Amino acid sequence: METITTEKNTYKLVCGMEIHAELKTNSKMFCGCKNDPFGAKQPNIYTCPVCLGMPGGLPVANKTAIEWTIKVGLALGCKINLFSKFDRKNYFYPDLAKAYQISQYDLPFCYDGVVETSYGPVRITRIHLEEDTGKLQHTTINGKKVSLIDYNRSSVPLMEIVSEPDIHSPEQAKEYAKKIRDLLRYLEVADCDMDQGGMRLEANISLAEKSAQKLPNYKVEVKNINSFRFAEQAITYEMDRQAKILDDGKTPVQETRGFDSVKISTFSQRTKEDAEDYRYFPDPDLPPITFTQKQIDAMRNELPELIIEKISRWEKEFAVEPRYSNLLIDSTQTAQLLEEAFTTLQKNNQEPNKLANVLANKKLAFEKTVEKLVQKFSELFATDTVPESEILSVINSIMEANPDAVAKYKAGQKQVVGFFMGQTLRAIGKKIDTKELTKLLQQELEK
Numbered sequence: 001m002e003t004i005t006t007e008k009n010t011y012k013l014v015c016g017m018e019i020h021a022e023l024k025t026n027s028k029m030f031c032g033c034k035n036d037p038f039g040a041k042q043p044n045i046y047t048c049p050v051c052l053g054m055p056g057g058l059p060v061a062n063k064t065a066i067e068w069t070i071k072v073g074l075a076l077g078c079k080i081n082l083f084s085k086f087d088r089k090n091y092f093y094p095d096l097a098k099a100y101q102i103s104q105y106d107l108p109f110c111y112d113g114v115v116e117t118s119y120g121p122v123r124i125t126r127i128h129l130e131e132d133t134g135k136l137q138h139t140t141i142n143g144k145k146v147s148l149i150d151y152n153r154s155s156v157p158l159m160e161i162v163s164e165p166d167i168h169s170p171e172q173a174k175e176y177a178k179k180i181r182d183l184l185r186y187l188e189v190a191d192c193d194m195d196q197g198g199m200r201l202e203a204n205i206s207l208a209e210k211s212a213q214k215l216p217n218y219k220v221e222v223k224n225i226n227s228f229r230f231a232e233q234a235i236t237y238e239m240d241r242q243a244k245i246l247d248d249g250k251t252p253v254q255e256t257r258g259f260d261s262v263k264i265s266t267f268s269q270r271t272k273e274d275a276e277d278y279r280y281f282p283d284p285d286l287p288p289i290t291f292t293q294k295q296i297d298a299m300r301n302e303l304p305e306l307i308i309e310k311i312s313r314w315e316k317e318f319a320v321e322p323r324y325s326n327l328l329i330d331s332t333q334t335a336q337l338l339e340e341a342f343t344t345l346q347k348n349n350q351e352p353n354k355l356a357n358v359l360a361n362k363k364l365a366f367e368k369t370v371e372k373l374v375q376k377f378s379e380l381f382a383t384d385t386v387p388e389s390e391i392l393s394v395i396n397s398i399m400e401a402n403p404d405a406v407a408k409y410k411a412g413q414k415q416v417v418g419f420f421m422g423q424t425l426r427a428i429g430k431k432i433d434t435k436e437l438t439k440l441l442q443q444e445l446e447k
């Protein structure tokens, strides 16, 4: 659904996305604390003076997190800033003890990339690296309302991928976000566990009149969406809500909204601060990061074969349809398993595309090993051996019982063969090769 038509007007969707993903490095972004907020047995066990914002605590940037960010950027066709830096984004809220977040303001690691979707390309504006915040829990203890803070997640490396407003339908938003998740998993830099908040989606949504050339003069940000389906629903809901406001000749308020997954609606959270409210300035405790073009080229050469390249190679080598590959590749392990299974099947004169089809359509489950997968696949398509004489006698008795159908076939209605096929299969009650059966039927009917 690209447009929404009301009694008064037709509007088109203008939407950009911001995707946050926690990187799965061993340690946190600016200290040596363990990066495992979801696995922690207790709150506040993975903390130190740096991630607790104690005076005198000095940050040291995590090299792996920076390299992984650049890896993702290169995989998305981004340009890389050879000179970049970290900045302080000042805000006062207890989820970060320092009262600022270390982020990147004007010199992100990566910029100008693209994600191809089946609805058209979505340009990537920038990819930057920052630190995640702690987690607040508002609860009641002994009848008293309290707010608890867990800093295990505070300063976990957080990558933010910002797109241009190139998304024109809720379905495209879903596909785009899924492609980002698949890539991050494939590159093994993030688990993207959305239930836990390891990947969070934000959509900047506005509507423009269908023929308008300019971007709308407002945008509504829907934050903390934790599933692809919710992203689709939130955008659909906003399109409806904003169209009604625009119909009344008003402009929707520029604000941040939350998504209520029970009511399937969005609700106002706060009106948006301007960027300058954050008083960004370069973090004086962290030196700028520089790379040489040679270093970046070396990183590009080390990238694994990308999903999009693999899909087109599989189509050429194994005749596997891209629509199946697209659904199936969600990690390096799966890709490798499929690659080996396709190679084995091709050697055995079996069709790799058939395996892709049954896996994509969930008629067959993935197995841990290639041997097991190929075996299960072969079993699925195994045919029983039935002597030809037995099949022929069944065919002949069916023909005798249905002289009208035989006459129709002889009169040129060749599709009647389908009827005989069904009857024969039912009478035999076993799995037999339908290609061979068709041949036998034609041979007998044409006698």
Ligand SMILES: [Zn+2]
Binding pocket: 028, 031, 032, 033, 046, 047, 048, 049, 050, 051, 052, 155
């Ligand atoms: Zn720490």
